[in-house]
Amino acid sequence: MFDLCLKSLLNRRFVAMLTVLSIALSVALIVGVERLRAEARAGFANSASGIDLIIAARGNDVQILMATIFGVGSTGAGISWDSYEMIEELPQISWTVPIMMGDNHRGYPVIGTSEYYFEHFRHSGGQQLVFAEGVPFKSPEGAVIGAKVAQAFGYTTGTEIVNAHGSGEIAFDVHDEAPFTVTGVLGHTGTAVDRMVFVSLEGFDALHKEPASKVADPFVMVDAPEAAEEHEDHDTAHSHKADHADSEFTDEHVKHGESHGHDDDHAQHSDPDEHDHGGHDHEPATINAIFAGLEEKTAVLSIQRQLADHRDEALTAVLPNVALLQLWSITRTAETALRLMAGAVAMAGIIGMVVMLSASLDNRRREFAILRSVGATPAGVFSLILLEAVLLLSAGIVLGVIALSVLTLLIDPILAANFGLRIGVGLPSVREVLLIALVFCSGLLASIIPALRVYRMTLSDGLSVRL
Known part of the structure; x- marks a missing residue:
């Protein structure tokens, strides 16, 4: 048959x-x-694993998720650094990572954050980020790039890159006067991290603190009027930085550290494991969002209630998994x-x-x-x-x-x-x-x-x- x-x-x-x-x-x-x-x-689920809460200015949960995790869009209003410190000190919080957004590198989103991002961020069911080459940034001029960014442009450690203000392909102001030097390339994760560029909070904030025409070197932070004479010295020192892109601090940062000493609650620690939340040697006026991990998962509702009652500014705590469910309902x-x-x-x-x-x-x-x-x-x-x-x-x-x-x-x-x-x-x-x-x-x-x-x-x- x-x-x-x-x-x-x-x-x-x-x-x-x-x-x-x-x-x-x-x-x-x-x-x-x-x-x-x-x-x-x-x-989508792999990109958001390991983050218990995303804290941002009050807004749409899906919009906040897409902006912070996937680099699509923005969170709208920012969060003051005072609110960040308040959240960081909550007893239910295990760790926090600040997030700044608004720049791009040739269409890829640029994220301003601390080096603790690479320590606490998880993907694909709890896997930690791994460096294919190099190390996290140690100076304001340093940058870490995702695997797809490195593959798309052939970048390696030591490559200088220039970022621009704006999201996506839109570039309002190219910061070619202040290039960043790639210090590390992340391994492939299969998530949105592969398509991102990470710089320090200080480096990100410096580009937007004053117009480029007023500051010859955006990485030189002038915090007081009497520092004008010191600024001229730093301009001279900055001319030698091109041959020393990976140096830990410029003269200004050394002086800044000496002026504040080691008694400051937010001074940089030599060992990140000595604390839970992580120290920050730079405090920007505002940030866009906060990634947070909890001591106990059951503390979610308590944190959300505390932030909802916060009177200084309107905040919201987004649960990534809940926001993903909302996203699925939309799609x-x-x-x-x-x-x-x-x-x-x-x-x-x-x-x-x-x-x-x-x-x-x-x-x-x-x-x-x-x-x-x-x-x-x-x-x-x-x-x-x-x-x-x-x-x-x-x-x-x-x-x-x-x-x-x-x-x-x-x-x-x-x-x-x-x-x-x-x-x-x-x-x-x-x-x-x-x-x-x-x-x-x-x-x-x-x-x-x-x-x-x-x-x-x-x-x-x-x-x-x-x-």
């Missing part, structure tokens, strides 16, 4: 091939949409539309198979009559049509999975570079197997229509053929 079925399909190979291609396209699309949806959700309509489109294509492929089988029945009535004459029963002829449908469906499914794998290999680098998504080639998930099974069963059920017609034809025709 199988040999007879295969030879019959080979005899009609052109039409059969078109049917297989139609089914393959259906399977590739419906499985591809599901895989892209699942990987997008997993990528659910688009996901449904994609699924419906994929389902429609799959249905079109199945209908095409039924049409092909049905259209050939009249031309094959003599073939069926001959089969009856050599002992085939109506049920046997009925089974022949079903077996042809099984072969067509199986070939289409296998071809569709192979085509999807090849297509994934081709577009994976593009998705990773532009959207931070990496689908990868692997075995189908349980959900994908169920979708493939659904396509197969739907096609098999649909093939019963031409099979029943053949059954009736063979009963009525017998050994006489109507021409």
Whole structure:
């Protein structure tokens, strides 16, 4: 029976091939949409793992999540440094990392933060950030770049980069007078971190503290009018910094440290493990957000209530997982539309198979009559049509999975570079197997229509053929 079925399909190979291609396209699309949806959700969830709270000025939770975790958009108003210190000292808080935003490097978001970002940030279920080369920044001129930034422009440690004010591709003011030097390149994470540039709070704040026309060197911080004479000395010292990009501090920072001593509560510590929250040698007027970890997860509601009652400024504490659920509710309509489109294509492929089988029945009535004459029963002829449908469906499914794998290999680098998504080639998930099974069963059920017609034809025709 199988040999007879295969030879019959080979005899009609052109039409059969078109049917297989139609089914393959259906399977590739419906499985591809599901895989892209699942990987997008997993990528979003991996980017936000390890952060218990995102604290920012009161606003939309999804907007805050997208701005701070994925570098898309902004948080709106900023948070005063006094509020940051208040949050840092809360007993329920285990660690805090300040975040400043608003600049970009050739379209990639620039984040101002402290080196504790690399210590506390987690991704992909709790993995710590790893440096592929170099170390975290130790000076205001230092920068750490993500894997995709390094790959896109061929950057390595020691490379000088220039940032610009504005988000995305928009650049309002290119800070070419104050380049940063790459001190470290992060390993690939498959998250939005790969597409970010990180600089110190001091370096980020210095670029925006005064107009470039007023300050020859934005990295030189002048905190008092009487420091004018010192500033001239630092301008002279700055001319030698090009050959010493990785030096720990300029003369101004040394003097700044001497003037404050070691009694300041926020002076820089030589060992980050000596404290929970981390010291900061620079205190900007405002920041955009705070990443926070909690001593106990159950303290979330308590923190949210305290921040809601904070009178100095309106603050909100965003739970990343809750914000992600809100994001999924927003994108659910688009996901449904994609699924419906994929389902429609799959249905079109199945209908095409039924049409092909049905259209050939009249031309094959003599073939069926001959089969009856050599002992085939109506049920046997009925089974022949079903077996042809099984072969067509199986070939289409296998071809569709192979085509999807090849297509994934081709577009994976593009998705990773532009959207931070990496689908990868692997075995189908349980959900994908169920979708493939659904396509197969739907096609098999649909093939019963031409099979029943053949059954009736063979009963009525017998050994006489109507021409």
